[in-house]
Amino acid sequence: MSxxxxxxxxxxxxxPARNRQGTxxxxxxxxxxxxxxxxxFGFLGPNGAGKSSTMRMLxxxxxxxxxxxxxxxLDPVADGRRVRARLGVVPQDDxxxxxxxxxxxxxxxxxxxxxxxxxxxxxxxxxxxFARLEDKAGERVENLSGGMRRRLTIAxxxxxxxxxxxLDEPTTGLDPQARHVLWERLFRLKQDGVxxxxxxxxxxxxxxxxxxxxVMDKGLIADGGSPRELIERHVTREVLELRxxxxxxxxxxxxxxxxxxxxxxxxxxxxDDGEQALARATELxxxxxxxxxxxxxxxxxxxxxxxxxxxx
Amino acid sequence: xxxxxxxxxxxxxVVLRNLWVHKGGSPxxxxxFSIFEPILYLLAIGVGIGGLxxxxxxxxxxxxxxxxxxxxxxxxxxSALEETGQSAYAKLAFDRFYHSLIVTPVTVTGAVTGEVLWxxxxxxxxxxxxxxVIAAFGLVQSPWILLAVPAGLLIGFAFGAASLTFTGYxxxxxxxxxxxxxxxxxxxxxxxxxxxxxxxxxxQLLVEALPLYHAIELVRGLALGRLGPSLLLNAAxxxxxxxxxxxxxxxxxxxxxxx
Ligand SMILES: Nc1ncnc2c1ncn2[C@@H]1O[C@H](COP(=O)(O)OP(=O)(O)OP(=O)(O)O)[C@@H](O)[C@H]1O
Ligand SMILES: [Mg+2]
Numbered sequence: 235m236s237x238x239x240x241x242x243x244x245x246x247x248x249x250p251a252r253n254r255q256g257t258x259x260x261x262x263x264x265x266x267x268x269x270x271x272x273x274x275f276g277f278l279g280p281n282g283a284g285k286s287s288t289m290r291m292l293x294x295x296x297x298x299x300x301x302x303x304x305x306x307x308l309d310p311v312a313d314g315r316r317v318r319a320r321l322g323v324v325p326q327d328d329x330x331x332x333x334x335x336x337x338x339x340x341x342x343x344x345x346x347x348x349x350x351x352x353x354x355x356x357x358x359x360x361x362x363x364f365a366r367l368e369d370k371a372g373e374r375v376e377n378l379s380g381g382m383r384r385r386l387t388i389a390x391x392x393x394x395x396x397x398x399x400x401l402d403e404p405t406t407g408l409d410p411q412a413r414h415v416l417w418e419r420l421f422r423l424k425q426d427g428v429x430x431x432x433x434x435x436x437x438x439x440x441x442x443x444x445x446x447x448x449v450m451d452k453g454l455i456a457d458g459g460s461p462r463e464l465i466e467r468h469v470t471r472e473v474l475e476l477r478x479x480x481x482x483x484x485x486x487x488x489x490x491x492x493x494x495x496x497x498x499x500x501x502x503x504x505x506d507d508g509e510q511a512l513a514r515a516t517e518l519x520x521x522x523x524x525x526x527x528x529x530x531x532x533x534x535x536x537x538x539x540x541x542x543x544x545x546x
Numbered sequence: 547x548x549x550x551x552x553x554x555x556x557x558x559x560v561v562l563r564n565l566w567v568h569k570g571g572s573p574x575x576x577x578x579f580s581i582f583e584p585i586l587y588l589l590a591i592g593v594g595i596g597g598l599x600x601x602x603x604x605x606x607x608x609x610x611x612x613x614x615x616x617x618x619x620x621x622x623x624x625s626a627l628e629e630t631g632q633s634a635y636a637k638l639a640f641d642r643f644y645h646s647l648i649v650t651p652v653t654v655t656g657a658v659t660g661e662v663l664w665x666x667x668x669x670x671x672x673x674x675x676x677x678x679v680i681a682a683f684g685l686v687q688s689p690w691i692l693l694a695v696p697a698g699l700l701i702g703f704a705f706g707a708a709s710l711t712f713t714g715y716x717x718x719x720x721x722x723x724x725x726x727x728x729x730x731x732x733x734x735x736x737x738x739x740x741x742x743x744x745x746x747x748x749x750q751l752l753v754e755a756l757p758l759y760h761a762i763e764l765v766r767g768l769a770l771g772r773l774g775p776s777l778l779l780n781a782a783x784x785x786x787x788x789x790x791x792x793x794x795x796x797x798x799x800x801x802x803x804x805x
Binding site for chain 2: 249250293294295296297314315316318319321323325327329330331332333334338342343345346347348394
C-alpha cells in the first residue's frame, strides 16, 4: 500500500462550554482513519456529525483535544505553517474577500503562500479558466452567483498547487450541471495525483468521487470502506420501497421486523430479490399505494448505519 | 514546489492586502476624511475660542498652537481605531476573512500584527495630512514637529492593539458604543484642550494614567520643541501599553479563530 499522507488515531474534539452554565461539547469522539497519496476520501454524515470539526483539525486550525494526527508526516498544530503551505482548503462557508475582485482574490491569496507575483499571475489565469470565470475576472465577489462563488473558492484553494485538497461540502448549492463540471475537475485533479478529502451529503457525489469513505454519526465513525464494500456489507442487493396513506406505514413497518426500515414517508424492505419481497407483502395482505423495486445504494448503507436519511 | 514560508507570520502580507483594497488613490481620500474632523476642532476651538484665550498660561504659546498637536495625536489615534475596530470586526464576523487567512501559512499572530501595522500606517497617512494643515495655519513653533508624526506611530500601535483586542470580544455593532463611552471623555479631558494643572491633584493622577494623555504629551512636546526626558517616559508608556494589548489580542484572536 502506498504512503499514508494522513493518519488519525483516537482523534477527539471537545468544544469548551460557551458560558458557566453550559457544558463542553464533544463533536468528534475518537475517530481513526488513514488516507493514502492520490486517494479520494470521503466523510459522509448527517448534520452535526462532526465532519467539519474533523476537517478543521485536518486543516491545522483546530487543535485536537485528544488522539494523534499526522499530516504529510508532520504535526498539523506544531508544524502548522509547513503543513498548510501544502494544503488547499475549501471551507463549508464561502469566505471570499468581498473587498477584492474575482481575480484579485486569487492573486492576493497566492501571496499569503509566499508565492512571487509572477508565479501568482500565471496561476491565477489558469485557475480562472479552471473555474470558468474568465469573463468575471474584474467583477466584485458580491456580484457572483452562489455557484460561481463556490467555484472561485475551490479555485482559490488550488493557488499553491496543494498536495492535499480539503473540500467541506464542495457542491452544496450548485446546480446539477455545475456539480458535474466540478466533479470532472476534481477527477482531473485526482488524476494529477492530488489527494482529495471531502465531506458531502450527496450519495451520488460520494459514489462518483470517493475511492473510500467513512460514515460518521454523533462524532464517531460507524463504518468505512469503498462504496461497493459498504453496500455489500450492510445492505441486500435490492430494496423494495412501499408507500402508504399517511399514518399507516409505521405500524406495518414494525410488524414486518428487522429487514424493514421505517422512514418518515415510506418503508424500505431490504431483500436480495425485491419482486419476491413484494409477492410476500401481497400474501400478508399489505396494500401499499405504490411499490418500487430498485438496487440498493449508499443511501441505504447510510440509513442502516445511522438510522437516518441524509436529507433530514 | 514548496515556496518559502512568508516571514513574520505573514504580517506584511496583511498590510499588503489592505493596501491593495485601497489602491487607486483611496488612502488619500481616507486621509482627507480623517483630517476633516480635527480641522473643524482646530477652527472652532483652536482659532475661535483661542481668540478669547490668548496665550496658554504656563506654556506661553498661542492657544491654537497648544491645541493643534493634541488634535494631531487624536487624529492619528482615531485612524488606527477605525481600522482595528469596526473595519476589522466586519472582516471577522461577516467576511470570515481571518478564517480563510489562517488556513494559509499566515498565522494568527501574523494576522493580528498585520492589522496593527496597518492601523499604524493609516495613522501615519492621517498624521502627515494633518501636519500639513497645521503648517498651513501657520501654527508651527519648532522644527521638532517633524518628529511628531513618526512618534505618532506609537499612538497607532498602542491604540490599534487595544482596539483589536476589544474587537476580539465584540458581540455586535452596538458594543462599539461602549468603546465610545471611554473614548469620548478621554478625548475631552486628557489635556486636549487645557493643561493637566487645571485639575485638582487626585484628578491629575487619574488623567496622567490615561494612554491618550501620554500620546498628547509626546506629540505636544515635540511639536512645541519642549524636549525632555519625560518624553521618553511617554513613549515608553505607549510601547508597554501596546505590547501588553498585542499579546492579549494574539491570545484572544487565537481562541476565536482556532477553537
Ligand atoms: N466552535 C464550536 N463551538 C461549539 N460547538 C461547535 C463548534 N463548532 C461545531 N460545534 C458543534 O459540534 C457539532 C459538530 O459540528 P460540525 O460542524 O463538525 O458538524 P458537520 O458534520 O460538519 O455538520 P453539517 O453537515 O451540518 O455541516 C455540532 O453539534 C456543532 O454545534
Ligand atoms: Mg459541516
